[in-house]
Amino acid sequence: MSPISQFVPALLAFAGLIQGATIPFSRAASSNLEPRQACENGPDSRNCWTDGFDINTNPHESWPSTGQTETFNLRLTNTTCNPDGHGEKWCTLINGQYPGPTIRANWGDNIRIIVHNDVMDNGTSIHWHGLRQLNSNKQDGTNGVTECPLAPGTTRTYEFKATQHGTTWYHSHHSAQYGEGVVGTIIIDGPANTNYNTDLGVLPLSDWYYDQTWMLLWRALYGGGLPPPSDTVLVNGTMIDGNGNGQYQKINVVKGQRYRLRFVNTAVDHLFHVSMDGHPFTVIEADYVPVVPYETTDLKINIGQRYDVVFTADQDGPASNYWLRVQPGSALCGKADIYNNADVTVGAILSYEGAPDENPTSTGSTMTDTCDDETFKPFLPLPVPSDTFLEQVTPLDITLGSGAENIVNWYINGSSMDVNWEEPTISYVKNGTPYDTRMSVVEMPEKDTWYFWVIRNDPTRPLPHPIHLHGHDFWLLGSGVGAFPYTLDSFNFKDAVRRDVATLPGSPDGAWMLLAFQSDNPGAWLMHCHIAWHASQGLSMQFVERKDEILSTIGNLDDYNQGCIEWKRYWNSPDRVGVDEDSGLFAPGKLLPDAISGPGAGV
Template sequence: MKSFTALGASLLGLIATPVAGIALPNGLMTPNIKDIFSRGLENRQAASSPACVNGPTSRNCWSSGFDANTNNYQSWPNTGRTVVYDLSITNTTCNPDGHGARTCLLINNKLPGPVLTANWGDIMRITIRNKMQHNGTSIHWHGLRQLNSNIQDGVNGITECALAPGDVKTYQFRLTEYGTTWYHSHFSGQYGDGVIGSIQINGPATANYDLDLGPYVLQDWYYITAFQAGARAFNFGLGGAPPTGDNILINGTNKNPQGGGAYNRVTLTPGKKHRLRIINAAIDASLRVSLDGHPFQVIANDLVPTVPYTTNYLQVGIGQRYDVIITANQTAGNYWFRADPEGLCQSANSGLGRAIFTYSGKPVADPATNALAGPPTACSNPASTPKVSLSVPSAPFASSAQNLPVAFGPVAANNNLVLWTVNGTSMIIDPGKPTIQYVAEGNTSYPRSYNLVEVSAAAPWTYWVIQQAAGAPPIAHPIHLHGHDMYLLGTGSGTFSSANTGSLKFTNPPRRDVAFLPAGGWLVIAYPTDNPGAWLMHCHIAFHVSMGLSVQFLEKKNQITLPAPGSEWYKTCRNWNNYQASRPVYPQDDSGLKKRWPPVTGGLGVEI
């Protein structure tokens, strides 16, 4: 097994100069710098043509040998640069929509947290300082592949220990993909209380545009804390449903249903094409997104560049991202941007997400515009076409596809707590003993509650049929896979059977890291087994993850890059376990994972 050593990190710091800003894309290549961090795993394309210069009329270009046609699962630039950020998480209060202040957990005292900006191929180094009083934490870099850097994935209980109050941790990884994503706490209900931020990785694009408006973060908001809302979700007497959210925030603001607060405002330049990077960072609400009078040209979903297509509406599941181009070719004035709970995906909220897009030179006022025609009629994954065409072997599917049933129910032996299960198990992990520690110790006695599935090291692809079990509430689940993009072979209603195999798409199917499992239906995915690690797959409705709707895939465990003895990774574990031992144990939900004390046992005929 391989270890990322402190020496390697130190040498890397000597050859990659920290930067405060982001340079233009041309001239990024530094061919004489040895890439220590990726240990030779980067495959650089040969520069067979002169460097193209990325600009308003040539967004497909990036740098010599790299453009929108590059297969970034295999090739990425070596920029020789490290981008450094320092983030502090604190207990505070906030009042984002004017309803009234409540307890918040914020990054650098911002909601959402700072935008982390870098270029394709850069190394990103982020120091996290846990200044919260009574909360551990871990920060997940959503959608980033973390190729051969599984221990940087930021999932306490799986890839690392939780970061104790007062402790400091540094993450470091190479950006092998480009586009729009976000970062968030993967500990309990924290991200619903504000521990979120966006990531913008500059790179080529599949259509031209003039201006980049940057990330646009959408989130649901509760006037109680996410911890309080989560506690209600566990209560079978309330139907196992969380309380309805109170509002939708857009880049950290909105008017509340009573009229206080303020709308987010965006300026459009007449005649120009604007790139907008839409992120759904909610904990419970999938959103229907549109801009009055202006269709979206979609150029990427999640971190996958797509063949451009035009739509009036987007259904944005929790955790999903869409990069869109908006052409300012309408009558100059004010237009509503809408982000409403998508009832077709069983989402609800008492507020309506609204922002005002104003043409430059016009006074800002509440718009009098109407929504576009042609709203969605079902909750579904769009049939997007990836720009880089990649296909999935179809021959092994029939013999190697495995089932992952998703079920739901109360546990009578534990005061009727409500749980979700995947493959018969409701995941419970220990933030002080992650899966990677078991791997490092050569200990294969993984607790059943870790819901661990070993992926065959011999098979180049793995296939999964995710099926909602009969009797489970008919809810659309946004399923997120860590460490990989999912190849979406197909989806449908009812129960999957061999009769559905003919409808599956193996030739350049849609790819993304979050996809809807339809209410009462099935989702078939595949991915290549090319990234050693312990990778979580879970529903991104935070309450469902806390209630157990997770599974982890252990992939090529003998090739995982493990933490070096005596490294910060082990110090973080010691500090967390010392912190836990010195304080009373509280009931605690973990968003994406969870820790319940005492452990829940019995009921449903499964170990939980």
């Protein structure tokens, strides 16, 4: 656990520079500066970055080239952990810590990450969530699509450029392994549209299971009924348990200062509502995209989403402590058993300098329990042409059903994704072999063309799904309940939200979500529900974008081929402990006979 309080000494550098109300920088004013004036990023000029690049730069089109390469080593091990004091359990950690280390670099840096799989009985595959991976599809870390998994005892180097700035996370894309602890956060430093004195860093929020997540996954695959509830919720890898063991995450602040705080939902199955008593949030960024700043006391964060907020430590009176509250949505988007314990406040503690070392007695504002997304506008609106919409728009219909051996599966357009770890999509592209139906491939052959996708939810299973796209930010042109309206004026082509995870609503009347993105990044890119159980049950598909150009953009395949040789050697070894039944994206590496029985099985 890395206490967020470690960032506090940086405050001293900004003493006396107290910012007032939130004033977003005017786009028009800045873009009138010709040539653009270089200014220095600081507490009262967060809009600045480097010569020619600032908050008004369109990161889809341009980014700095720093020439810097930042290198990180991530080493996975099987170990035990005890994040809330409830007791030791088996977990898989990165560099022995939960969450794993924060990867931090500057906008425009190259990032090199060396992953060592020291887990003795399982593969891995680490995905850098939300990173665009422009012309670097092979670095996306999605086993069965862009690579074979890393066999135990092997090492792989990922390298890519940070073309965006903001907050994100990395996690295992192998089975339900990220629920065992294989997650960490990423900060790409860059400009912001709202001033603050100090960056407090990232607060990852997660559900937490006392059972092994691969066991829960098997219950979900073979069971029926509701998803297994989690046991508790962790904030930056810590919380108290139902008996008062463990400790809260503390966020240390100094009165009068203005702070940036970055939230990431790293859960397996939970949407969260977040609020801080007496301290409303000014939301400045969603996923990797700056937004028109707005204030909220009830911030909804679905799995994989990020929100960067600014707040002021402005409470009068003696220095005190305040709750940062993390609440569930309705029963349809995940709930932890810890919420049944009235003695436990789920969250963390905002602590003013000089406050007594005790739990807060603050009262919170009213929060809702919905399962939907925040509504906001992008800071830099980028219009989408609508002229080809009606001829291009393609439905992707979600249904629930039963597959082979009565495994509960989700389907998209009748296909439940089941990738082959030994034969990722890149191999199909390389060899020119036709795709299998189980790969759920949708081709995007045209270059630099707008594609429109309407995802329609199963009215008989009206669950909301956090839909995540790799390789792109999508434009969310609209979403709603009922039948999809095939009329242009039902959608926002002018200033739609751009992000990489959005919540597909669920309703017995049907529900839909309209996404658009341009084919500007050749590769095989997953789009899937980020509820780990659902992805394992096949709620996933892949866009093969400009297939003919993929190999020429991703370069030499020596490391790819070597990784697959190592994986096949491990996977086909008679000594291997494990099974090979799963959607493939999230297959468990081991199975005990009693793993698939027990409470909480289902979808």
